[in-house]
Amino acid sequence: MTRTGGLNVRDVTFRYGAKTALDGAGFDVAPGRFAALLGPNGAGKSTLFGLLTRLFTTAEGRISVAGHDIAREPRAALARMGVVFQSPTLDLDLTIRQNLRYFAALHGLSGRDAARRIDAALERLDIAERAGERARDLNGGHRRRTEIARALIHGPDVLLLDEATVGLDAASRHAIVDHVHRLAAEDGLTVLWATHLTDEVRDTDRLIVLHRGRIRADGEAGELRGAQSLTDYFLATTGEDA
């Protein structure tokens, strides 16, 4: 599937009072690419996600999502975007399907169209057989997969995930990293995957290293790291533990 636009971030600066959290940060993610945004704690990843999702705004810099400038066409830009936030946001008392139905309704989707989209998203994340179970009864990995499925229901072009594997065991982490890579490679989604874990990045991924509000490296992960391990490369680039 070919999609247009991708994600463009240009010269974005953001301050919390006197504290500069993002300092002229800019990068592009081409349509259908998986980009890992790698940064240690405090690098500015959550601030960037806040700007991408319009939680807050800045006059300094430009962001566009699937060809829509987020300041000038916020509704169009947000409609093209799926987001998985760092903090879990499922209603634990509802079933998986009910959680997704609720989200579909927020997007103005209902009836057969919503059901079809929900089924497709659950299939895509390999959790269709769990649809009738309450979120509370699922493990952390399946809950996360549900949240990713939910982020796909309205058919976004760009998928943003902020530390999506936090708190999960190795097997669940691996499964989720794999699923999201496939969403880029097979479905043409543009993915921005924020993490501080180097083992979630593949050599063929686009790698963007953010440190203290600035982009420190941007390229294909395997080329950037060369003969070094990615962890060593990351340490050398940021001077901090990975």
Ligand SMILES: Nc1ncnc2c1ncn2[C@@H]1O[C@H](COP(=O)(O)OP(=O)(O)OP(=O)(O)O)[C@@H](O)[C@H]1O
């Ligand atoms: N509300 C705030 N007021 C002041 N400074 C803040 C605020 N929120 C974040 N910061 C600072 O801005 C910088 C970037 O923070 P941000 O949360 O975006 O980083 P991060 O890469 O997401 O880190 P983490 O993985 O720890 O969430 C940090 O130095 C942080 O201390």
